Amino acid sequence: MQTAANQTPTRGSLLYDPKFRGAVYQVALIAIIAFVFYEAASNAVENLRRARIASGFGFLENTAGFDINQALINFSAAGSTYGDAFIVGLLNTLLVAAIGIVFATILGFTIGVARLSRNWIVAKVAMVYVEIVRNIPLLLQLLFWYHAVLAPLPQPRNSIQMGAGFFLNARGLYLPKLIFESSAWYVLGAMVIGGVAAFLFRRWAKEQQQRTGRQYPIGLMTLALIIGLPVITWIVLSAAGAHPATVDVPIKGTFNLTGGLQVFPEFVALLLGLVIYTAAFIAEVVRAGILAVSRGQTEAASALGLTPGQTLRLVVIPQAMRVIIPPLTSQYLNLTKNSSLAVAIGYPDLVQVFMGTVLNQTGQAIEVVVITMAVYLTISLVTSFIMNIYNRRVAIVER
Missing domain, CATH: 1.10.3720.10 (MetI-like)
Structure with a gap:
């Protein structure tokens, strides 16, 4: 018959293993957190059901019905969700x-x-x-740039011309817009090749510097490969008649500007505030x-x-x-x-x-x-x- 002393855990048992006890504590903590989240989610679903409020993510497929002035993808009030x-x-x-x-x-x-x-x-x-x-405060700086600096700019009919194809007014900054053609992919490929070549040259130059102490113009070579190679490709394609892109220049009319790329004042004010702050x-x-x-x-x-x-x-x-x-x-x-x-x-x-x-x-x-x-x-x-x-x-x- 075993006594109480014989039933006590020994030094070699799992109860004295810090890794085992740590694992047990972590499992218990995860279980408690999961239970709290489950109860909170269940209560939220039940309250929504009683209030007859729809739940789920199906609303994302419904038609939006409103416009957005700046969209990097095609967006319309009637056709977008x-x-x-x-x-x-x-x-x-x-x-x-x-x-x-x-x-x-x-x-x-x-x-x-x-x-x-x-x-x-x-x-x-x-x-x-x-x-x-x-x-x-950043909020005050944003309001300053938007209301005190950009809002007082003239209307489009009195736009400030900042060089050929550049206009500034209360509706934003208008500048020439590049419309890329199919041959622009060659320029993009040249840029990728230049980036890979610049990376390989940088590694080789560092190895040579550690071995011989000689320094190479890494910065200039990087610029030449990443920028120079696409520029050369662009010039060659243009000379061959396959222009990679055309330029849409904004034109000043009687009441408004047409063409070009419009940078909205809200974007400019936000960018200025965030950068400066x-x-x-x-x-x-x-x-x-x-x-x-x-x-x-x-x-x-x-x-x-x-x-x-x-x-x-x-x-x-x-x-x-x-x-x-x-x-x-x-x-x-x-x-x-x-x-x-x-x-x-x-x-x-x-x-x-x-x-x-x-x-x-x-x-x-x-x-x-x-x-x-x-x-x-x-x-x-x-x-x-x-x-x-x-x-x-x-x-x-x-x-």
């Missing part, structure tokens, strides 16, 4: 986020480096820019990253005969990137999420189109909100994933 409206809003959000990230990065790096300039005026101007812009924070991130590099690195580069520009580009910035990338990722995510403030100035982004017009017409609050949240979550996770890959590449490897 709510699902098409969702795609239009999503593409508009991705467009302003992608362009905003590029310009905010360029401006932010420039301002961040300028803050550390030895020129007193340049450093102080950069400091004033950062301190003023980042302490004014986010660049102020990126500038501080860049400045902190540069200051994190030891002064001895700069002194060693000077002793080797490098100019200040070469020292910054070849020594300081590469080492500062390991400090810059993590907070820079947060700024990219903030810019994408801040684009939802476009609803204040009427830019047809995902929030304005889907959570605004579509939600008001369909009443599918739960479905619309869940889809919108899932989209922003996906965009943020993809952005973080890409930036984390780059962060691992620039991180210092311990030996």
Whole structure:
């Protein structure tokens, strides 16, 4: 007959295994979370049924019945669905986020480096820019650009001509539009080939530099391959009579402008606000990253005969990137999420189109909100994933 002492777990049993206990705790936590979500979903479905509110995602196939002024795909009130409206809003959000990230990065790096300039005026101007812009709410800046800067522009009949084919008025910026033909695929193929060749040349040049110490013009060669090769292809096709594209130039009429590409003032105001606001924070991130590099690195580069520009580009910035990338990722995510403030100035982004017009017409609050949240979550996770890959590449490897 076993005693109570013999029934106690021994040191070798599963109860003393930290991995087993950790797995049990995790399974229990997952079960609790799943139960909470199940109860919440069940209650939501039951409440919708009692209130006689339709549920499900079938509304996405219904006809929208409204127009959107800026659409990157074909969209019409009579023939497009709510699902098409969702795609239009999503593409508009991705467009302003992608362009905003590029310009905010360029401006932010420039301002961040300028803050550390030895020129007193340049450093102080950069400091004033950062301190003023980042302490004014973004919403107020968007309203300023839209109502105070763009709204007072003249009407189309009095458009400001900014060169051949460029007009500016209260309805936006009109500029020449390229209409691509079938032969444009050859130009795109040349660009892809140039990008692959530039990547291979960059790897070869770095290997040669590590082996022999000789430096090659990587930047100039990259530009020549990515830009020069498509330009040469374009010229050859044009000389052969197969023009890759034609130019549609806007023409000023009595009351309006016809032809060309119209950039709406809502898009311009949103892009200006996001770029200028986010660049102020990126500038501080860049400045902190540069200051994190030891002064001895700069002194060693000077002793080797490098100019200040070469020292910054070849020594300081590469080492500062390991400090810059993590907070820079947060700024990219903030810019994408801040684009939802476009609803204040009427830019047809995902929030304005889907959570605004579509939600008001369909009443599918739960479905619309869940889809919108899932989209922003996906965009943020993809952005973080890409930036984390780059962060691992620039991180210092311990030996």
